[in-house]
Structure formats: C-alpha cells, structure tokens
Amino acid sequence: MNEELSAEEWFEHEIFYFLKALRILELSADEQCEVMGNYNVAWEIQEDVSGPIPGMVNSPLSYFTGAQADALVRLASALKELPEEAIVVEGLPTNSREGSIAAMRHRSWEPLRIRASDVLRVLEPAIQRNAAYFTSA
Numbered sequence: 468m469n470e471e472l473s474a475e476e477w478f479e480h481e482i483f484y485f486l487k488a489l490r491i492l493e494l495s496a497d498e499q500c501e502v503m504g505n506y507n508v509a510w511e512i513q514e515d516v517s518g519p520i521p522g523m524v525n526s527p528l529s530y531f532t533g534a535q536a537d538a539l540v541r542l543a544s545a546l547k548e549l550p551e552e553a554i555v556v557e558g559l560p561t562n563s564r565e566g567s568i569a570a571m572r573h574r575s576w577e578p579l580r581i582r583a584s585d586v587l588r589v590l591e592p593a594i595q596r597n598a599a600y601f602t603s604a
Contacts, residue, residue: 488515496571
C-alpha cells in the first residue's frame with residue numbers, strides 16, 4: 468500500500484524528526500556520536516537540524532509563534548556558521564569515531580548544545596501539539 472502523506476501529515480512528520488535531531492544536538496559529544504553511529508556526525512546534525520527549519524517556519528501549516536520561528540531561524544543560522552574544523556577535522560575520516568568525536572568536541576558546538584536546550588523549552592507548546600497529533604492519528 469503506497470499512500471501519499473497529506474500536507475498536514477508531512478508537516479507533522481517533519482516536526483517530529485526535526486525534534487529528534489534537536490534533542491540529539493543537546494547531548495554531549497560522546498552521546499551524539501554514539502546515537503549517530505559515529506558516521507559524519509557533525510555534518511549530519513548540522514543538516515538534520517538546520518535543513519528543515521526554513522520549510523517548517525514558512526509553511527502555511529506552521530503553528531510556530533513568532534518567537535519560536537525566530538529562535539529556530541537563529542539556530543539554523545548559527546549551525547550554518549560553524550567553522551569548517553567543527554565539521555571536518557583535518558587528517559581524520561568523518562566516518563570514524565575519532566573523526567566524529569574530534570569534530571563534535573570542537574568548542575563551537577558547546578553553545579549550540581545549550582541553545583538546543585533553550586529552543587526545546589521555547590518549543591514546548593509546539594512539541595505538545597505535535598505529540599497530540601500522533602496520539603490522535
């Protein structure tokens with residue numbers, strides 16, 4: 468059975484997986500690498516969190532408040548501004564524990580971990596609404 472998702476279903480799934488990525492961003496470097504399987508962790512987290520934000524905030528289905536949307540856009544911008552050495556550590560493969568952990572321990576990630584926690588708090592009403600969607604579906 469190959470059912471297409473409705474726009475609302477797509478939007479709610481997008482938020483669900485984004486929140487999962489945001490929760491990973493707030494973890495320690497070691498936990499992030501373990502959860503992500505030590506494969507290109509920095510790039511994956513950067514993309515998994517920042518990638519869906521423009522579409523979610525600009526969607527006609529968006530129920531983010533102005534403050535929530537602003538927090539999301541600022542987070543995406545900060546992730547995109549990470550220095551290259553916070554994504555790829557010279558001389559270490561990105562698909563290894565050593566390369567992933569070295570990238571995720573870069574000092575630029577720590578403020579983003581804190582910001583992820585702050586954004587999750589700001590998003591609490593949206594998180595509850597998204598959870599309610601899946602429990603009623």
